[in-house]
Amino acid sequence: xxxxxxxxxxxxxxxxxxxxxxxxxxMNHNSMYWYRQDPGMGLRLIYYxxxxxxxxxxxVPNGYNVSRLNKREFSLRLESxxxxxxxxxxxxxxxxxxxxxxxxxxxxxxxxx
Amino acid sequence: QKExxxxxxxxxxxxxxxxxxxxxxxxxxxxxxxWYRQYSGKSPELIMFIYSNxxxxxxxxxxxxxxxxxxxxxxIRDSQPSDSATYLCAVKSAGNNxxxxxxxxTSLAVNP
Numbered sequence: 001x002x003x004x005x006x007x008x009x010x011x012x013x014x015x016x017x018x019x020x021x022x023x024x025x026x027m028n029h030n031s032m033y034w035y036r037q038d039p040g041m042g043l044r045l046i047y048y049x050x051x052x053x054x055x056x057x058x059x060v061p062n063g064y065n066v067s068r069l070n071k072r073e074f075s076l077r078l079e080s081x082x083x084x085x086x087x088x089x090x091x092x093x094x095x096x097x098x099x100x101x102x103x104x105x106x107x108x109x110x111x112x113x
Numbered sequence: 114q115k116e117x118x119x120x121x122x123x124x125x126x127x128x129x130x131x132x133x134x135x136x137x138x139x140x141x142x143x144x145x146x147x148w149y150r151q152y153s154g155k156s157p158e159l160i161m162f163i164y165s166n167x168x169x170x171x172x173x174x175x176x177x178x179x180x181x182x183x184x185x186x187x188x189i190r191d192s193q194p195s196d197s198a199t200y201l202c203a204v205k206s207a208g209n210n211x212x213x214x215x216x217x218x219t220s221l222a223v224n225p
Contacts (some may be wrong), residue, residue: 043157043201058212090156101147102203102213104156113194 004027006091006104010110013081021076023091023107031094032074033058033102034066036087041089049074050096081112117204119216126223132189134203134219137181145205146185147213148176152198157175160200194221 006023010053013019025032034046035058045058059093063085074093078085089108094100116139126132144165149157160174163169163185168177175188185204189196189224199220203213 040217043215047214048212101159101162101220104158 004091004103006089006108008079008108009106010109011090013078013113014113017081018077018079018111020078020111021080021089021091022073023105024073025091025103026072027095027103028071029038029044029093029103030071031093032068033092034064034074034076035090035104036060037090037093037107038087040052041101045053046076055093064102072100078110083112086110086112100104117202117214117216119200119202119219121217122220123222124219125222125224126192128192128194129214130223131219132187132192132196132223134187134189134200134202134221135184136186136204136205136216137182137184138214140204140206140223141182141183142216143181143204143206146176146178147205148174148185148187149201149203150196150198151201151218154163157201159160189221192221194223 004025006028007049030051033048035043037043044060047066049055052071055066091105094102118137118214147162150160151157161171163176173190177186199218201218202216
């Protein structure tokens with residue numbers, strides 16, 4: 001049982017480049033999330049998808065776009081990477097959004113130079 | 114601004130002792146409380162969660178809620194060096210169906 005799988009695990013980008021972080025879950029969860037985690041800032045929600053076909057902004061959506069491709073997959077795109085986007089990114093999923101436990105992927109370490 | 118606060122630590126305890134971690138929250142309407150453990154370089158993993166109606170015990174871990182004072186505690190009995198990690202508290206409020214509010218975490222060091 002893989003749970004939440006995200007790729008790539010590590011990536012170095014140059015400023016201005018674009019990339020997509022991929023995420024898939026095999027738990028038949030309705031809701032999916034993208035977080036970033038930075039020292040001293042904690043986990044911050046970038047975007048979430050309450051159910052297939054819907055996406056909503058979280059706390060820090062600027063510079064990112066998302067696509068809920070189907071129930072399993074939720075991708076995060078950086079259109080023009082900036083050094084401020086250097087972070088660890090976590091994809092997560094939950095059965096619903098109302099108080100359900102969130103399960104995290106292993107993380108993607110992104111460095112923008 | 115709804116907040117969740119944790120002492121950043123590090124909290125240092127000897128092996129075999131009880132570790133007590135606290136998390137305060139500002140929204141009195143909060144209904145669900147989650148404790149996650151995060152090892153360095155790894156993703157958060159759920160330890161346990163409780164609802165506003167009561168405490169919970171699971172093995173060496175106990176989560177306790179004090180609604181009057183608006184804090185939730187995680188007690189780790191017989192602490193082991195493998196418990197050394199950062200513990201994240203997350204709170205979901207009644208009127209916010211989509212997002213958890215996260216604390217910054219408390220670093221725990223269990224010394225052999």
